[in-house]
Amino acid sequence: MNAARTDGADILPPETEDLLQGLSSDPFAILGRHPAGRNDIIRAFCPDARAVRLVVIRPRSAPVERVMRLVDERGLYVGTVPAGARYRLKIGWADTWEETEDPYSFGLLLGDLDLHLLTQGRHQDIDRVMGAQAMEIDGVAGVRFAVWAPNAYRVSVIGDFNVWDGRRHPMRLRHAAGIWEVFIPRIGPGERYKYEILDANRRLQPPKADPIALSAEMPPATASVVADPTPFVWNDDAWMATRQERQGPSAPLSIYEVHLASWRRPDGDPQGTLHWGQLEQTLIPYVVDLGFSHIELMPIMEHPFDGSWGYQTLGLYAPSARFGTPAQFAHFVDECHRAGLGVILDWVPAHFPADAHGLARFDGTCLYEHEDKREGFHPDWHTLIYNFGRHEIRGFLIGSALTWLRRYHVDGLRVDAVASMLYRDYSRAEGEWIANVHGGRENLEAIAFLRDLNLTVAELCPTAIMVAEESTAWPGVSQPVADGGLGFSYKWNMGWMHDTLQYMSRDPLWRRYHHSEIMFGLYYAFSEHFILPLSHDEVVHGKGALIARMPGDEWRRHAGLRAYYAFMWAHPGKKLLFMGGEFAQPHEWQSDGQLAWYMLDYPFARGVQMLVRDLNRLYATHPALHRADATYHGFAWIIGDDSDNAVFAWLRMAPDVPPVLVVCNMTPVPRPDYRIGVPWAGWWRELLNTDAQDYEGSGVGNGGGVMAQDQRSHGYPHSCVLTLPPLAVLYLTPEGG
Known part of the structure; x- marks a missing residue:
């Protein structure tokens, strides 16, 4: 074995001491290859190695090994190779030899x-x-x-x-x-x-x-x-080719919101979590059978604390290891698409937790967050707020969104906590926030980020959707950026959810005095592209389950919930229902448990589940219920002033298709001989009666339909005389519809 020539190698750069102490800010100036005439000096820093050799690659003969000389006991080795010669390092550790290329022999990496x-x-x-x-x-x-x-x-x-x-x-x-x-x-x-x-x-x-x-x-x-770079082989071309028509403003968008860990636990393991393969076999067929068009997954990006439900995210580019590998997640999305099911992910660009291993003071400074707590600390969640004014932060967040939409073929992102991003004084008292450059409360940097985000997604992923969880009256959330809007595809209608749930929680005796809680949402129903959310937020923090919000005995509670769902599915706006709501889960959602699947042994729960399945089927197959969702031309009041009887009636319409007549009786009193004006004569077939015995209702109804009479009513040339079942909703359509 040849000894390495060290001519000139004993002269060490002045920064070498910093390297040996682990303080070097420029290791390439010391380590790797350094030309020295006919030879190149090679330096390698291998603390705790027992020996280091150079393996010199020769073009026409076998490699030759040269001993590198230890020039500092802390692990600095020096040797030489002929100028330009390729080489490897052979490092002797305590119990083995490692042969590898020198990390410091490579040039600049990023262009x-x-x-x-x-x-x-x-x-x-x-x-x-x-x-x-x-x-x-x-x-x-x-x-x-x-x-x-x-x-x-x-x-x-x-x-x-x-x-x-x-x-x-x-x-x-x-x-x-x-x-x-x-x-x-x-x-x-x-x-x-x-x-x-x-x-x-x-x-x-x-x-x-x-x-x-x-x-x-x-x-x-x-x-x-380190992730596997092997590209995933997708089998969802048919889905991707038709995605735009499946989730645009005229589509029947019906979303099942899921917290994966607590949807269902593995048999006998209350702490276990289903992995992506198991979810393919259980969740996908379940949601498809119920007729939902999409699932929305609460955040599956990597997060340290289970109790945050994923909303305190640190791994904004990584699917959580709780459910499997990135490739398995891609396969899950692919299987959803092959089953005709879209996938929306909750995504959190508003804030992040302050865990020491995360983004907080990442390089010793407030790099991702603001230095001033009045801008950089979120008082509600004790988290840190991204500094949207930095180009690199905006790029980091938009890059995350594009990763899910492009790498994983996700169909849309629901952007969490948008309201907290729009206002500098969100959840802050006077003196706890800093005004913008104009003295106002609007967060101009966050607004610019959201617009940039949505423009980028629209350009690069034009058939994907972006959904804003925005709880204020900010104008133009779902309007194009070119028209002064934020550029989202849809906005959650939090006001509708609050008002209508409050109405349904009231004793029917007093509903006549709160008629406006049902009516008010129609005043602004077409100001945005809305999604009507009955989300996880409505079944936590002491609010109780949806079924528990309905007043009365067991029969009335289930009848009220069925009527509420039918009211929602007939109301303008896309639909979202949190898991468990489809069978009237009796208690609050608990993220460390699982859904009350045992309830499906009981007729009332099965009746609600059957109703949800039928609502999704009717919603998808009757264009009048969805095609003109985004325009007032698709809705017409018939009865909006019968507060004494708590009765509402309207038409859902779309061009060139039969309308659907919707009649709601929000009291437990049946109302026979109730006349309602309609625009067409002939037989009006009953599509749905939430009081049907199949749903565990009382069976009061109209025998499958009613003949319209030539008697004017409510401004229409014809009218139907109906029996309105108690706490129930009817859908009817003219014969042939």
């Missing part, structure tokens, strides 16, 4: 255009550029790491592959962008890792998970995981 777009917040493929990317460089397999930490003094990659020693793999800083990079050869998917960061004052920060990790280990563990 100037990538860096420019990242600094401008305009990069459209962040998930393929930043974070840990398993790849080949110059024919060498390994992982390229890149992380944004502009104010750090030194950043290292740590993981099982280097025994979590921050001295071993310090990164190169690309100064203009504040991004650190390094390529570590011969590691790959499945490796656990974090970043070890020294702040500007050389103080060691808590080890940080990768903000753009595509995979993470199972909580409560907090490391990031």
